[in-house]
Amino acid sequence: xxxxxxxxxxxxxxxxxxxxxxxxxxxxxxxxxxxxxxxxxxxxxxxxxxxxxxxxxxxxxxxxxxxxxxxxxxxxxxxxxxxxxxxxxxxxxxxxxxxxxxxxxxxxxxxxxxxxxxxxxxxxxxxxxxxxxxxxxxxxxxxxxxxxxxxxxxxxxxxxxxxxxxxxxxxxxxxxxxxx
Amino acid sequence: xxxxxxxxxxxxxxxxxxxxxxxxxxxxxxxxxxxxxxxxxxxxxxxxxxxxxxxxxxxxxxxxxxxxxxxxxxxxxxxxxxxxxxxxxxxxxxxxxxxxxxxxxxxxxxxxxxxxxxxxxxxxxxxxxxxxxxxxxxxxxxxxxxxxxxxxxxxxxxxxxxxxxxxxxxxxxxxxxxxx
Numbered sequence: 001x002x003x004x005x006x007x008x009x010x011x012x013x014x015x016x017x018x019x020x021x022x023x024x025x026x027x028x029x030x031x032x033x034x035x036x037x038x039x040x041x042x043x044x045x046x047x048x049x050x051x052x053x054x055x056x057x058x059x060x061x062x063x064x065x066x067x068x069x070x071x072x073x074x075x076x077x078x079x080x081x082x083x084x085x086x087x088x089x090x091x092x093x094x095x096x097x098x099x100x101x102x103x104x105x106x107x108x109x110x111x112x113x114x115x116x117x118x119x120x121x122x123x124x125x126x127x128x129x130x131x132x133x134x135x136x137x138x139x140x141x142x143x144x145x146x147x148x149x150x151x152x153x154x155x156x157x158x159x160x161x162x163x164x165x166x167x168x169x170x171x172x173x174x175x176x177x178x179x180x
Numbered sequence: 181x182x183x184x185x186x187x188x189x190x191x192x193x194x195x196x197x198x199x200x201x202x203x204x205x206x207x208x209x210x211x212x213x214x215x216x217x218x219x220x221x222x223x224x225x226x227x228x229x230x231x232x233x234x235x236x237x238x239x240x241x242x243x244x245x246x247x248x249x250x251x252x253x254x255x256x257x258x259x260x261x262x263x264x265x266x267x268x269x270x271x272x273x274x275x276x277x278x279x280x281x282x283x284x285x286x287x288x289x290x291x292x293x294x295x296x297x298x299x300x301x302x303x304x305x306x307x308x309x310x311x312x313x314x315x316x317x318x319x320x321x322x323x324x325x326x327x328x329x330x331x332x333x334x335x336x337x338x339x340x341x342x343x344x345x346x347x348x349x350x351x352x353x354x355x356x357x358x359x360x
Contacts, residue, residue, distance in 0.1 A: 002309075002325075086325050088309060093286070095298055102303075103283040106273070118275055123282075123303040129182075129268060131309050131326065145182075145266050146311065 001178070002132040003080065004090040004122070009138035010155040011073040011089075012108060014058070017066065018042060021057050037159040040139055059097045064104035069112055072171030077113065083180055090122045090130055090137075134178070136169055153177060181358070182312045183260065184270040184302070189318035190335040191253035191269075192288060194238070197246065198222060201237050217339040220319055239277045244284035249292055252351030257293065263360055270302045270310055270317075314358070316349055333357060 008014040015034055022031055032045050039045060043054045057063065081087045089109060094101045102123060109117045122130055127137075128144030135142070138155040140163045142148070154160055156168040169177045188194040195214055202211055212225050219225060223234045237243065261267045269289060274281045282303060289297045302310055307317075308324030315322070318335040320343045322328070334340055336348040349357045 088306075093298075096295055098286050098298060099283070102286055103279070106278050106282055115276055118273075118278060119305040121304070122306075122309065124301070125299040126268075126302075129302065129311050131311055131329070149311070 001084055001134060002086040002088075003084055003178075004088050004127070004130060004132040004135040004150060005077065006135070006137040006139070006155065007089055007091040007105060007108070008067070009070075009157055010136055011070055011077060012064070012067040012112075013070045014067060015042060015157070015159075016070075017063065017068060018054075018057055021063075022054070025057070026053070035158050037157070038162065040159055042159075059094070059100065061100050062104070064101045065107045065111075067108060070171065074112055076171040076174055080174070080178070080180065086132075088120050088122050088130075088132065089117070090124070090127055090132070090135060092125050092127065093123055095125060140166075181264055181314060182266040182268075183264055183358075184268050184307070184310060184312040184315040184330060185257060186315070186317040186319070186335065187269055187271040187285060187288070188244075188247070189250075189337055190316055191250050191257060192244070192247040192292075193250045194247060195222060195337070195339075196250075197243065197248060198234075198237055201243075202234070205237070206233070215338050217337070218342065220339055222339075239274070239280065241280050242284070244281045245287045245291075247288060250351065254292055256351040256354055260354070260358075260360065266312075268300045268302050268310075268312065269297070270304070270307055270312070270315060272305050272307065273303055275305060320346075 005011060019031060037045060043051050046054050091105055106118060106121060109121055124130060126144035127135065127142055128146040128148045132150040135150040135152050136155050137152060138157045138160055140160050142152055153167045153169050156170045167177060185191060199211060217225060223231050226234050271285055286298060286301060289301055304310060306324035307315065307322055308326040308328045312330040315330040315332050316335050317332060318337045318340055320340050322332055333347045333349050336350045347357060
């Protein structure tokens with residue numbers, strides 16, 4: 001099996017880090033706890049007058065590099081890569097504000113998984129052009145220029161639970177879901 | 181037809197910029213003119229005592245971002261993308277010294293091809309995982325974790341002319357070679 005693993009929201013805790021920074025910077029402002037997040041795009045669940053401030057946080061230098069790993073992700077990814085030869089990290093840059101995220105994703109992988117994993121990173125806006133049997137991703141609908149070759153297994157998050165009848169993976173149930 | 185186009189040595193003039201900087205920095209030192217380049221790895225054609233200085237040039241900040249386009253490349257790539265819907269830029273980072281090249285490749289595309297092309301960049305060490313009909317690349321042997329789906333058409337350069345019996349493309353003959 002050839003496995004593709006998304007980064008943000010799957011192995012790197014984008015929402016957790018956002019919330020930590022938001023509450024730190026704006027202790028008096030409303031925030032949406034993770035369990036109450038609905039819809040994929042975080043920004044859209046905040047009042048319109050806050051949306052620029054929300055974006056400023058994840059566009060700021062150091063945000064991507066300092067994302068804490070999703071709980072259990074590093075151990076799971078390393079364990080998976082012991083049984084499968086072909087595990088790749090398949091991630092999309094933030095566009096058009098790619099300035100910080102692209103390089104910082106490399107730093108993140110280097111620091112959290114180790115130098116060998118740099119060879120396993122695939123950065124592409126269009127994930128349908130990547131070959132693989134399974135893609136683990138928290139985004140509900142993944143489209144691109146082709147019919148994908150991979151089966152999309154949803155990484156379970158509160159903000160994608162509106163999507164029904166889909167396989168859901170977490171770093172607690174991955175062995176069962178992937179039959180490993 | 182789905183077309184993948186490599187960057188360095190195909191649309192971005194890595195060797196030309198290296199030579200310009202080398203001759204500028206070390207006017208008294210031996211250099212290898214482009215027409216005399218043999219073997220894919222530039223560094224290896226320089227005397228051992230110069231090899232660290234050679235590397236220093238292409239590892240330095242600003243090198244990748246400031247590569248001049250290969251003559252005719254920008255016009256050709258734009259023209260190709262008018263007849264083909266699926267043209268992607270497929271590039272590998274310098275590993276382990278990825279610090280400058282990854283982000284600068286994005287800047288280069290933004291500045292030389294325009295913002296829409298950011299969506300067309302695929303950064304991956306292993307190009308065999310990318311789906312496509314044709315890959316235009318100046319590296320003679322491209323291997324990875326899979327048998328590639330694409331046909332490799334060699335971008336003609338003095339340093340790959342030791343490879344015989346292969347289709348060779350330049351930005352002068354691309355219409356004929358690609359039947360476009």
